[in-house]
Amino acid sequence: KAGVTQTPRYLIKTRGQQVTLSCSPISGHRSVSWYQQTPGQGLQFLFEYFSETQRNKGNFPGRFSGRQFSNSRSEMNVSTLELGDSALYLCASSFSEGRGETQYFGPGTRLLVL
Amino acid sequence: ILNVEQSPQSLHVQEGDSTNFTCSFPSSNFYALHWYRWETAKSPEALFVMTLNGDEKKKGRISATLNTKEGYSYLYIKGSQPEDSATYLCAFTSGTYKYIFGTGTRLKVLA
Numbered sequence: 001k002a003g004v005t006q007t008p009r010y011l012i013k014t015r016g017q018q019v020t021l022s023c024s025p026i027s028g029h030r031s032v033s034w035y036q037q038t039p040g041q042g043l044q045f046l047f048e049y050f051s052e053t054q055r056n057k058g059n060f061p062g063r064f065s066g067r068q069f070s071n072s073r074s075e076m077n078v079s080t081l082e083l084g085d086s087a088l089y090l091c092a093s094s095f096s097e098g099r100g101e102t103q104y105f106g107p108g109t110r111l112l113v114l
Numbered sequence: 115i116l117n118v119e120q121s122p123q124s125l126h127v128q129e130g131d132s133t134n135f136t137c138s139f140p141s142s143n144f145y146a147l148h149w150y151r152w153e154t155a156k157s158p159e160a161l162f163v164m165t166l167n168g169d170e171k172k173k174g175r176i177s178a179t180l181n182t183k184e185g186y187s188y189l190y191i192k193g194s195q196p197e198d199s200a201t202y203l204c205a206f207t208s209g210t211y212k213y214i215f216g217t218g219t220r221l222k223v224l225a
Contacts, residue, residue, distance in 0.1 A: 004157070033213065042118070042215040043158075043203070056212045090158070099145040099207035100165050105157040 002027065004093050004106035012112045018079040021109045025072050025093030031055075032074040033103065034066060037088045046089075049074050050097040078111075086113045116140050118206045120216035127194050128224050134190045135219040137204030141185035148205040149178055149189055152218070158203060161189075194223045 005024045013019050025032050033056075034046040045058040049068035066076040072093070078085055088110050092103035119138045127133050139147065149161040162171040167182040175192045191198055201218040 035213075035215075040217070042217040043205075043213075045213050045215075048212060092158075099209075099212060100163055102148070102160045102163055103213070104160065105150075107157050 004091060004104050006089075006091055006106040006109050008109060009107065010110050010112075012114065013081050014114050015081055015083060017081050018077060019081060019111060021076045021089055021091075021111075023074045023076070023091035023093075023106060025074070025091075026104055029093035029095050029104070030072050031094045031097045031101070032068055032072065033092045033094075034074070034076050035090045035092065036060075037090065037108075038084075038086070043090065046076065048097065055097055081113045083113050086111060116206070116208070116211055116214055118204060118214050118216040120202075120204060120219050122219060123217070124220040124222070126222045126224060129195060131194050131223075132190065132192045133194055133221065134188050135202055135221075137187045137189070137206075137216055139185050139187070139204070139206040139214075140208070141183060143208040143210055144182045144185075145207045145209055147180055147182075147187050148207070148213075149187070150203040150205065151200045152203055153200040161202075191221075194221075196223045196225050199223045 031050045033048040035043040048056040052068045068074045088108045090108045092105045094101040146165045150158040152158040164180040169180040177190045180187045201220045203218045205215045
């Protein structure tokens with residue numbers, strides 16, 4: 001079974017631009033979560049989508065948004081990029097949205113904002 | 115804001131040594147505790163999910179215990195090998211919060 005894939009793997013943007021990251025979950029998984037990791041910080045939860053609906057949201061500004069399509073693929077968008085948005089963005093999929101579900105992570109997208 | 119703390123932050127051990135790390139989490143409204151291993155240049159890989167107080171899980175040389183009443187979990191590695199070198203993350207989920215991760219314990223096993 002193919003794992004979680006994320007595109008692109010690396011991205012360089014400038015302040016003020018916007019960016020869209022993509023995540024394809026494991027086949028059959030309907031829940032996709034997004035995380036941000038910056039140096040010295042643990043994985044910070046951004047949001048979770050299940051069956052095309054946002055089910056949980058972390059403590060991030062409204063510049064961070066996402067969506068999920070009917071095939072469970074998910075996109076995350078960051079508008080008006082700031083230097084502090086430079087980070088590794090990971091997505092993870094799970095079969096359902098239960099809190100005991102194991103999450104399977106993708107390789108991440110490394111975003112650099114100049 | 116809930117906090118998940120892991121200690122130590124980093125650890126160097128010799129091959130063959132046994133080691134353990136701690137994950138501390140809020141004891142109220144607990145739902146599950148997850149352990150992940152994250153090797154450099156790879157994706158985090160799930161090790162264990164534990165939901166019941168007193169749970170013990172084992173996978174090869176790695177095992178974990180859970181105490182939900184006092185809010186801690188231990189991860190043990192017996193006879194560490196160089197391939198165990200990784201960052202070990204724990205994540206707490208509750209009825210209210212989904213996946214609060216600790217900052218991890220970085221383990222380096224020296225051959």
